[in-house]
Amino acid sequence: MTAPTAPTPAGAPDAASDLLLDIDGLGVAFPSERGPIHAVRDVRLTLRRGEVLAVVGESGSGKSVTALTLLGLTRGRGTAITGKAEFDGIDLIGASDSQLRRIRGKRIAMVFQDPMSSLNPVLRIGHQIAEQIRAHEGVGKAEARKRTIDALTEVGIPRAAERVDAYPHEFSGGMRQRVMIAMALVCGPELLIADEPTTALDVTVQAQILDLILRLRDERGMSVMLVTHDLGVVAETADQVAVMYGGRIVEQAPCDELFADPRHPYSWGLIGSIPPLTGAKPEYLPTIAGTPPSPLALPAGCPFRARCPHEFEQCAEVPPLAETAGAPGHLDRCWLPIDEKRIRRAGADGRIGLLHDAEATTEESA
């Protein structure tokens, strides 16, 4: 345990006081009949004020569980949560339920994936937002209602003063997600966790919702943790990116850096599977061969081992999440030497499952 740190002296802001979220060694294991399911292992993430952090990965990679754990929403009988997650100096793992309750919705707010099922179908939306205000602040009904209408107006819901009394089923999907965002932001949180906020929406609405989140981030200096599997969304919005696979972070970098110089073979696969807008269209869209591992039977060593065409002996051991030379803040979890990665990646072009093709191209370019 570290000694309690003295509060940063006022007027001397440094990097540490900028730090809002500090996660280190976070692990989450759910009980099951066939033993614990390690959904998240050894996750290390930091998020500074005003920053957008994207957590990327496919289904089952542990990204949503990481997000839910921050709010204590994965707590339950037999769930083992280990490691550290500090929010503005508050220990979120050790906090009591009532301590967490005061943070939820007030300082950390969350927007979920499916706006169709995330709002209570039998309660008016205005009531659902107002009850959150009243849970955290000692304001009267009239005041809470007024602020609810303001919040709905701010997220672009037309005629908010009338719509406040409508039920969720009277809204479209995009409008419901706006309601969810209004709800999340109504108490002025410092951190917004958005768990695939645009997955259930169609493309034009997706863009509107992302613009809305970014605009509110700019206006309020709020931090955003964006959980997604959509690299297009990441490229547009994120400052920092963490790529998760099999419950672990496999690569972490500033956004531009990740797209310009991806280090982990899984990241190559993800980026390579985006169809190109220019140049020759590939006949088949590149995919990552195989399927994600079952969290019940993760391979020993590197979690991506079984699908990785570049696997070699050392992969039997879990590589550390390490910074490779020359790029501070760019970490990855792969044993390949940096030069080797660059050579192999040049040929991989996303077709990561096609080892022989990749090797052939590598030889040509070498």
Added chain:
Amino acid sequence: MIGFIIRRLASMVLVLFAVSVLVFAIFNIIPGGDPAVRMAGKNPTDVQIEAIRKEWGFDKPVTTQYAKMIEKTFDGQLISYSNRENVLERIKEGLPRTLSLTFWSSLFMLVGGIALGMLSALRPNSFADRTINAIAVVGISLPVFWIGGLMSYYLGSKAGIIPAGGYVSISEGGVLDWFWHLLAPSLAISFLFIGIYSRVLRGDLLDALRADYVRTAEAKGLSKRRVVVRHALRNALIPMITLWGLDVAITLGGGAVLTETVFDLDGVGAYLADSTRSLDVPPVMAITLLGAIAVVVMNAIIDILYAYLDPRIRL
């Protein structure tokens, strides 16, 4: 709303017609169903029987007899075959007793079902949940005449803790005595239904507690109580309320035949039992129709309650 009422009234007419035809047909088909023979007493002559047939109209075509009976039912002129008393007057006497029994038993069912169902669902597979499950299974398995009989005999006649039976109206004995006489019979009816409701609510509440909107409510920082009551319970109550409404209607329509008999309450249900035993069609017809009306009306009330509980439902 007006459309809803009209539709429900139309369906009530259909239900009443079907039920009354059924009751009438059954009593005309079963052996020993000829009321004239029974009314003529022991060793009657054919002439006597024939005279009764003529007097009561049993010689008319079945359809005419049916029409006449329905007409009399709604006129209030229906006469019992066995003792010639006015059926509707007799039902009016029994109704306050049955209503009182329905009131307390439906209250016990609702409160008991919700309380035990919530206790179970909030701590699934805990000791409390398993105990409640065991009690529910026992409650569902106990026949009401048996548990009622035990209560009446051991707690009533033997120990003298509660009255063994009988009914005391509010005007006779005050609210307390009225309740005291209804406590045991209401509980006897409720055991079964509390068992069923607690199981139904447990399942629905567990589903609701896993729903996305409950996670949203938790993420908002609401208190546990508010999350459970306001967000989960309200959605989970709908199926249980449906069952409850129908069971209340059945008790109300004289369905508590066994309980009313065991506890000597002499309400509509007991009257129905007596009349059926003596194959006395007019009271059976009237009480069956009353039951059908209770079910249809209660159904309509439940539907209105639905629309209140779930705004997506349109009447």
